[in-house]
Every structure is written in C-alpha cells, then in structure tokens.
Amino acid sequence: MGLEPLGTDFSALVQALSATHQQLQAQAARSVDTALVLRNWLFGWHLVEFENASARRQEVYGKNLVDKLSAALSSQGIKGVSPTNLRLCRSxxxxxQKIQQTPSVESSATAPQPPDLNALKAQLGLGWSHYVVLLSVSNVQARSFYEVEAQQASWGVRELKRQIASGLFERLALSRSKNEVMALAQVGQVLAKPADVIKNPYVLEFLDLPEHPTYSEHQLELAIIDKLEHFLLELGKGFLFEARQKRFTFDDNHFYVDLVFYNRLLRCYVVIDLKIGQLTHQDLGQMQMYVNYFDRHVKTADEAPTVGILLCYDKNDALVELTLPQNSNIYAAQYQLYLPSKEELRQKIQEAEKAWEAAQ
Incomplete structure (x- = not known):
C-alpha cells in the first residue's frame, strides 16, 4: 500500500511547528537577556561588597581591581567582562539598589549574602540594553519614571531613547504639582483626570517639518496622519485614533474638527485643533463649541466629558486663563518641531520649582 499524498494538512503542520519554534526561540532570547540583567546586577553587587569590605582591599587593589578581575574572568572563557563592562555592572x-535584603538570622559577622534571584528578577523587568540606556539618565526621579513607563508600555530601546531625548519626564513635570512629580517617579504616568494627558510642550520632531511655521495647518495635519503611530506615542497612554476633519453641522453651517481621538483610560473623546500662528480668543471659543457638540451629541451618558486640546505654535497663558472658565476641559498646549535641549528643560524645571515654592 502506498503512502497517502501530503496535502493541506501537512502545510498546516509545518506552519504549526514553525510558529512553535519562533515562539520558543523568542522566549529563549528573552530568558537569555533576563539572565544577563541578573548576572550584571550581581556582578555589580559583588564588586561593591568586595570594595567596601575593608580599607585594606582598596589599598591592595586600588584602581587596578577591575582590570585584574577582567583578566581573570576572561582567562576562564567568560564573555562580556571587559573592564568597561565591569564598571558598567558596578554603575x-x-x-x-532596589532589592531589600532579608535580615539575616545568623550572626552580624556573617558575610552579606546576595538577594534571592526570584526577588531580583521580579524587580528588574527590562532588558540589558534598556538598562544601559537608563544609566545615561542622571536624575534619579526621571530614571525611575522611565524604567516604570518602559515596563508598563513595553517600550523598545528605540522608543525609550526617543522619550528620554524628548524630555518626557520634564515635560510632564511642568504641568504637575511637586507631589504629582514625585508620584510620576514612583508609579509612572497615571491618567486620573483630563489634565494628566497634557504635556508642555508636545515634541513633534518626527514630522520632519521646518522649525519656523512656513507650512500650513493642513500640511501639519497631513504630516501627523502620515506619522500617526509616532504621534500616538507622543500623546501618551490610552489614545485611539478616530477621525480627521470630523464634520458636524449646526444651523446649516458645517464645522470640521482637525483630529479626533478617544482615550480608553479616561473613557472620553479628545478633540485636537491645530494652530500654526498666535492663539486667539476666537480659537478658544471655537474649541469650546467643539467640546460642547461632542458632549451633547456624540458621547454617551456613561462616558466622561470631552477634552479639547488646542495644539499651537505659540500661546499666551494670560489670554487662555482670561478666556476659559475655571475647571474647563479645554487646554492650550504648545508644540515644537525639534528635540528640546537639556539646558532648556532644566531652566523650565527650575521655573516650575520656584512656582511650587511660592505656592507653599
């Protein structure tokens, strides 16, 4: 009797095995990266414990400890133990140093023991490349924020670098109180109220538009649609795109909202109007009409009130404060087409800190 011909069932089998291989291969790669993170943290722990154990060791080895250690480990065939990498492990x-040691039941003279691997693994949830990038952030609060956000939002290394370069922590901090900034560092960005989605400013360098507004609002809108994935990342957590040039009719007049999003965490519509020139009170009044329309004719009873954002090249805070009622769900936020410098962000943070102190 001859063998049955291999048909579509065989193809399905091949696909199933191929998918299984790819899944486990990816899992194996993640396991290797996790092991590398744990190893490098423990390398750093052992180095610091050794150096701190006695002044005598510092006298004997001094600055040559890392070089000697690198040579000894390399001779055993261990990879990734160059002097530069060992210093990086120490840093x-x-x-x-977030792993809390369990108090020892033994004598206080007993040598310190490294943390439990399971506890260590639970608190170091990113890949080694992520941590190398995070080590470039000197501000402790900012570094903690980026670590939390990278884990929660599953940022790749490229996304993490971009968010650090754009000063995401500093931009969020500028629209928050001192206590809220501390919370940012501990738990990341939490959307509890409409103001939590606002950044100051929004950085749109990925649009590749000229720095000076020689483009039209239509060109700005098209550039955003073309780079929608990047724009959603810049908007932040929970945003879903719904429409551009959303039309509604009132009194036989047609009106068009530039961009409409929905935030699933706040459970509300977010309407965005783009302005390349000086923001005027007419612009604010028009946005108020957009928000009112969505609240009365689009949102359902169980959804939160609509949020309106005027994304403008230049704005006058005094005009915004005078025009809009208190507790308004409308915000005017600036955008810029280049990555901010560290000095620029530092100056803004210092100004915010002075404002916090004055308010106390």
Missing part, C-alpha cells in the same frame, strides 16, 4: 548595581 548598574549602584543606580538600581
């Missing part, structure tokens, strides 16, 4: 441990 990694010193910057992420």
């Amino acid at each position: 990694f441990y010193e910057s992420f």
Whole structure:
C-alpha cells in the first residue's frame, strides 16, 4: 500500500511547528537577556561588597581591581567582562539598589549574602540594553519614571531613547504639582483626570517639518496622519485614533474638527485643533463649541466629558486663563518641531520649582 499524498494538512503542520519554534526561540532570547540583567546586577553587587569590605582591599587593589578581575574572568572563557563592562555592572548595581535584603538570622559577622534571584528578577523587568540606556539618565526621579513607563508600555530601546531625548519626564513635570512629580517617579504616568494627558510642550520632531511655521495647518495635519503611530506615542497612554476633519453641522453651517481621538483610560473623546500662528480668543471659543457638540451629541451618558486640546505654535497663558472658565476641559498646549535641549528643560524645571515654592 502506498503512502497517502501530503496535502493541506501537512502545510498546516509545518506552519504549526514553525510558529512553535519562533515562539520558543523568542522566549529563549528573552530568558537569555533576563539572565544577563541578573548576572550584571550581581556582578555589580559583588564588586561593591568586595570594595567596601575593608580599607585594606582598596589599598591592595586600588584602581587596578577591575582590570585584574577582567583578566581573570576572561582567562576562564567568560564573555562580556571587559573592564568597561565591569564598571558598567558596578554603575548598574549602584543606580538600581532596589532589592531589600532579608535580615539575616545568623550572626552580624556573617558575610552579606546576595538577594534571592526570584526577588531580583521580579524587580528588574527590562532588558540589558534598556538598562544601559537608563544609566545615561542622571536624575534619579526621571530614571525611575522611565524604567516604570518602559515596563508598563513595553517600550523598545528605540522608543525609550526617543522619550528620554524628548524630555518626557520634564515635560510632564511642568504641568504637575511637586507631589504629582514625585508620584510620576514612583508609579509612572497615571491618567486620573483630563489634565494628566497634557504635556508642555508636545515634541513633534518626527514630522520632519521646518522649525519656523512656513507650512500650513493642513500640511501639519497631513504630516501627523502620515506619522500617526509616532504621534500616538507622543500623546501618551490610552489614545485611539478616530477621525480627521470630523464634520458636524449646526444651523446649516458645517464645522470640521482637525483630529479626533478617544482615550480608553479616561473613557472620553479628545478633540485636537491645530494652530500654526498666535492663539486667539476666537480659537478658544471655537474649541469650546467643539467640546460642547461632542458632549451633547456624540458621547454617551456613561462616558466622561470631552477634552479639547488646542495644539499651537505659540500661546499666551494670560489670554487662555482670561478666556476659559475655571475647571474647563479645554487646554492650550504648545508644540515644537525639534528635540528640546537639556539646558532648556532644566531652566523650565527650575521655573516650575520656584512656582511650587511660592505656592507653599
């Protein structure tokens, strides 16, 4: 009797095995990366414990400890133990000393023991490349924020670098109180109220538009649609795109909202109007009409009130404050087409800190 011909069932089998291989291969790669993170943290722990154990060791080895250690480990065939990498491991441990030691039941003279691997793994949830990038952030609060956000939002290394370069922590901090900034560092960005989605400013360098507004609002809108994935990342958590040039009719007049989003965390519509020139009170009044229309004719009873954002190249805070009622769900936020410098963000943070102190 001859063999049955292999048909579509065989193809399905091949696909199933291929998918299984790819899934487990990816899992194996993640396991290797996790092991590398744990190893490097523990390398740092051992280095610091050794150096701190006695002044005698510092006298004997001094600055040559890392070089000697690198040579000894390399002779055993261990990879990734160059002097530069070992110093990086030490910095990694010193910057992420988050693992609480369990009090020893033995004598206080007993040598310190490294943390439990399971406890260590639970608190170091990113890949090694992520932590190398995080080590470039000197501000402890900012570094903690980026670590939390990278884990919660599953940022890749490229996304993490971009958010750090754009000063996401500093931009969020500028629209928050001192206590809220501390919360940012501990738990990341939490959307509890409409104001939590606002950044100051929004950085749109990925649009590749000229820095000076020689483009039209239509061109700005098209550039955003073309780079919608990047724009959603810049908007932040929970945003879903719904429409552009959303039309509604009132009194036989047609009106068009530039961009309409929905935030699933706040459970509300977010309407965005783009302005390339000086913001005027007419612009604010028009946005108020957009928000009112969505609240009365689009949102359902169980959804939160609509949020309106005027994304403008230049704005006058005094005009915004005078025009809009208190507790308004409308916000005017600036955008810029280049990554902010560290000095620029530092100056803005210092101004915010002075405002916090004055308010106390």
